[in-house]
Amino acid sequence: MNITDLSPAIVWKYFHEITQVPRPSKKEGKMIQYLESFAAKHNLELKKDKSQNILIKKPATPGKENVPVVVLQAHMDMVCEKNEGTPHDFENDPIRTVVDDEWLKADGTTLGADNGIGMAAQLAILASDDIEHGPIECLFTVDEETGLTGANNLETGFITGHILLNLDSEDEGEIYIGCAGGKNTIATFEYTPHKTLTDFFFRIDIKGLNGGHSGSEIHKGLGNANKILARILYKLVGSMADMELCAINGGNLHNAIAREAWAVIGIGSENKELARTLINQFTAEIEDELKDIDSNVSISMFSVPPVAYCIHPKVSCDLIYALMACPHGVMGMSRDIPGLVETSTNLASVKMGEDNTITVVTSQRSSVESRKEEVSSMVEAVFILADAEVSFTDGYPGWAPNTHSGILKVAQDTYKELFGKEAAIKAIHAGLECGLFLKKYPQLDMISFGPTLRDVHSPNERIEIRTVELWWQHLLEILKSIPAK
Template sequence: LADEELKHGRIQALFTVDEETGLTGAFGLESGMIDGKYLLNLDSEDEAEIFIGCAGGIDTTSTFTYKQEALPAGKFYLRVEVKNLLGGHSGGDIHLGRGNANKLLARFLWLCMQRHEVHLCAIDGGNLRNAIPREAMAVIAVNPEEKEAVRAELNHYAADVAAELSGVDPHVTVDMVTADTPEFMIEDKVARALISALYAAPHGVIAMSHDIEGLVETSTNLASVKMTEPGKIVVATSQRSSVESEKYDIAYQVECLFRLAGAEPSHGDGYPGWKPNMHSRIKDIAVEAYQELYQQTPAIKAIHAGLECGLFLTKYPQLDMISFGPTLRGVHSPDEMMHIPAVEKFWNHLVLILEKVALE
């Protein structure tokens, strides 16, 4: 039936590109490209769950400008690494309280800078704006007579971090090894401002929803720190909220923090959230179909992650939408995987929904 309906144009398939790098395809959708009153978004990560709302988001990028300075004579160089964190999706996993490699690295470097003469030569952490960073590293210069004290402090710090995160990130490691002599160091004033800002920057859940129990309402992710070109260090953060005004509020807080540290912040265009509609007809059809197939009522939820549905709704306000999909884990990480038995259940559910819609 689904094939026949597609042939006669009663069912349209919409494919979008670059969702994870900025929702480029969804932004390109224009009025008049599609018609219809129902939209099934095949982009959720737990079979037996139907989503009817999501958070909106906005990225904030802060750029530090620094001078490359000559290395002082007689220094000893160390590479500090935070690794083996679980990471995860900055929306769907932010409530789990997992470690953020950028935050953990900055915390140790800030402590060292209070007690020792430390020069920052290189720093790198995280990758994607929508992933909680799993790894981060820095190369520092210290006085030879202080290197053992710094190593001892790192050992104590690593033990503290392991204890703090034992319940959520049991494999976290903080290591230090001897590094080759770098080409330059970052001027101290900027280095200290950068590390202080990273240490102070908010990360994690900012507020919980007052309307839907257990739903994260607002969050921010300190996503990445990159030396993108000579003289530039770029810090990327990602803010989310199901309340549009709060989305901008946390983005502006992040902007103020990094501006006070001497960086130049800027915001992306962002994307809107999708307000839940508890009276959705397509939601009722999907629930009925799942009950018929599996004698079970699926969970009805909103998600803190961003979905393209918010943008679809902006262009097509008449659409009645749900989002669902097979079970996925480790999304946006090297551990990403799909639960194979869930695929058949999802497919059968999709086909029956289409059959019921066609018979309306």
């Protein structure tokens, strides 16, 4: 079965088209051209703001002219992750989709259902002539995944609707009315290359982890390759005085749990068997720790040719100790909403630069602003103690729940009428653009909902096919049921 054989056909048709258009964060130009061509083909009004956000408008269907304007919103960009050895160029190649029983996934890469499926629903509504709805504004924002740039810079007056349906949630049957705010804490180590004094060099590779979204999946206890590597390095540096750290790399994106990491190490040849024994013992421990959540974890050690220079010993020790001390995972649960993560932090990436620097990116989230700042300060303190320079991104606000929302009641009533059961009303620990929209447009009445996605931000990303039909039915019923002004 192919993606174009799935139902609802019109949604999958546009999702397929979206997968053929490269759209990495901050490089959405080809998608913008696609949207411009789509609007022209369907004779729809399109406008673009300075940040390259796109708004496409569609008039109400007959008899619905007095219904309030509804904004349907999704982001254009996708997280670009692939398995090692997958020959995929995210700036030029289409995503290759695979129907796997009840799920749709990609061949070795992220699928881009986050948030391509939201875009597909918008396009399907814009292109259809048999759907009842009031005036529609479809907002397509840029760079949600790496900076929330589009939402942050959305111009005043760009949208006119007072109701917004965010199509960027990941569990069918759940309606979200709040989300966490977040910020990044970034540590930079500077070092002078140091001539190596050891005679045996080897590389440690951490692979096979599932990875995942650092917000919606942080509570699962998924393995973090950066933390696993830090634990190995801490054991080695504590067991052999001559250990030299020559190179290190781990993780990629601030909002993804690191799946892979590696380091190149120099030691005296007399310590080779000690290092091998320590790593083998540690591998057994990690496999046992993660057997129920990351059973494919792999830790390998293999020799490499001699390396002329290493990171200065003091800096390498400072870095290893800081990575070991840096918190990762859930830092607190909500006191108001059972089961909701309130505060978390993610040790996202460790990267060496060509300018003799090592940059460590961490990401903090919380639905309580003071707790977000507390955990950011905790991470900052760890790296200050390690003599690193620390900086922060601007961050983004959370979205406070409104249980008296008018559009929430419409969504609840229509879901029960359609499916004979109550939708779950929730807040999400992941960041959504809604908090930024509310800051610019305080009158907005918003909800967020979507079909079921799993393992987003990783090559295991997939979407449950049957839930797209359910979500689509619910979306259409909401549009049909919004009362006139």
